[in-house]
Amino acid sequence: MMSYTAAESEAEPQSSYRRGAGLLSQSRLASGIRAVVSVPYMLGCAAALLVPGMLMLPLFLFKKRGATNRSNEEGGSLSAIKTLNARAVVAQVGFGPDHLAPKLMAHLSLTGPGLLGWLYTQAYSRSLVWGFQLTRRLWVEQVMRPFLGDTIKFAEFTYLQLRTCWLDDVVTRFVRDLQGGRGQLVILGAGYDTRCMRLDLPSAIDRFEVDAAGTQAQKRAQVAKAGLHDSGVRYVTCDFATQDWLAQLTQAGFDPKVPACFVWEGVCMYLPREVVEDTLTKIRSLASGSVIGFDCMEEAWVRSPTMQKLTQRAGESWYFGLKAGTESAFVESLGLRCLDNLRRDVLLQRYMPKGLAACIDFGAFILAGV
Numbered sequence: 001m002m003s004y005t006a007a008e009s010e011a012e013p014q015s016s017y018r019r020g021a022g023l024l025s026q027s028r029l030a031s032g033i034r035a036v037v038s039v040p041y042m043l044g045c046a047a048a049l050l051v052p053g054m055l056m057l058p059l060f061l062f063k064k065r066g067a068t069n070r071s072n073e074e075g076g077s078l079s080a081i082k083t084l085n086a087r088a089v090v091a092q093v094g095f096g097p098d099h100l101a102p103k104l105m106a107h108l109s110l111t112g113p114g115l116l117g118w119l120y121t122q123a124y125s126r127s128l129v130w131g132f133q134l135t136r137r138l139w140v141e142q143v144m145r146p147f148l149g150d151t152i153k154f155a156e157f158t159y160l161q162l163r164t165c166w167l168d169d170v171v172t173r174f175v176r177d178l179q180g181g182r183g184q185l186v187i188l189g190a191g192y193d194t195r196c197m198r199l200d201l202p203s204a205i206d207r208f209e210v211d212a213a214g215t216q217a218q219k220r221a222q223v224a225k226a227g228l229h230d231s232g233v234r235y236v237t238c239d240f241a242t243q244d245w246l247a248q249l250t251q252a253g254f255d256p257k258v259p260a261c262f263v264w265e266g267v268c269m270y271l272p273r274e275v276v277e278d279t280l281t282k283i284r285s286l287a288s289g290s291v292i293g294f295d296c297m298e299e300a301w302v303r304s305p306t307m308q309k310l311t312q313r314a315g316e317s318w319y320f321g322l323k324a325g326t327e328s329a330f331v332e333s334l335g336l337r338c339l340d341n342l343r344r345d346v347l348l349q350r351y352m353p354k355g356l357a358a359c360i361d362f363g364a365f366i367l368a369g370v
Contacts, residue, residue: 003346004291004339004367008169008176031136038135042142045127050143052120076215079316080191081108083266086160089125093132096161097168100194103226104219158352158359163295165351166342166365167263170293171199174261177289180204184260186249187211188279188292189240189267192219196233208254210236210245240271246282259289269297269318276320277334280368284335290370291339297321297363321363331368340367 088105090096110124111117131139138157171185182204187193190209201207209216216237223230238248250256262283268276283292301307302321311318322330328338342365352359 005169008172034135038137042139045139076218084192086157089128092129100198104222162347186262188264208234213237259287262292264294272319280334293367299323327364336368339369
């Protein structure tokens with residue numbers, strides 16, 4: 001089966017692979033010097049930032065939390081901020097596509113509200129950017145490479161870069177297929193997604209962002225601070241675990257009879273299986289040509305005691321994953337077509353040169369269509 005997004009990944013100037021490869025292009029001597037310099041830089045950053053970071057964990061990770069999801073609380077999701085920070089870093093070093101991420105990240109902290117957390121976030125992010133400019137390596141990925149195993153399934157910058165690029169291609173292909181006709185772009189669980197503002201979308205595309213109240217309020221505040229233009233975006237508040245997101249969306253002006261592209265990025269692992277199935281079943285009821293793109297983790301990893309403990313303490317528990325090889329059957333069992341079912345190796349060939357990537361098989365990126 002031909003991948004839905006194959007042609008888009010080859011296009012210019014969208015090709016992050018080519019941008020990354022260009023940054024790595026250098027003589028053997030320069031490459032050798034950078035490799036030597038990268039070791040003390042990595043060790044210095046690890047000592048100066050990772051150790052203090054671990055000491056700060058009790059401030060936000062191990063404190064007792066209520067039963068509610070952090071996304072619904074004031075300040076919103078820290079996982080969404082972590083994702084934004086990764087996109088901001090790879091954009092600043094030259095190969096990431098999200099040029100608006102650094103502006104949104106400017107006033108945010110990886111550890112939640114507070115000056116200490118913000119200062120730490122600034123130091124951490126700048127160390128990554130400066131380090132890449134000096135060594136052509138992200139020092140955190142260097143630290144993680146030897147430990148990529150059963151507990152740590154991927155290094156975050158590689159994984160998030162792959163996911164951002166692929167979902168950009170999903171939206172681009174969807175818009176191209178409309179050939180100027182009317183369509184809708186819906187970001188489900190939007191977090192700090194910038195596609196409604198960043199991508200070159202025609203006026204015939206209506207734009208919606210759906211998310212929990214806490215995260216959405218924080219995102220809108222940061223958009224205003226950054227001076228970004230979001231006048232064409234319709235914001236819809238929804239708790240995915242307890243509310244009918246399609247009903248909320250329809251009330252905001254969504255038309256079920258018009259083809260829609262749904263971006264469901266980094267969300268389904270936080271939802272019970274029945275909610276994931278219900279979401280995909282709702283997509284099946286929409287106009288022909290509608291699609292939904294989402295990432296899905298390996299079930300065994302999601303259910304491992306280590307990840308269960310970590311995500312519960314962070315206030316953003318993981319619930320859903322699929323066994324490798326069952327993704328297409330799962331989608332088809334819900335009455336949808338599986339248009340993309342992409343794993344690590346294909347994604348790396350498209351979006352990340354070998355010298356930049358640190359990633360093992362994490363699960364799959366899945367595109368389902370009506």
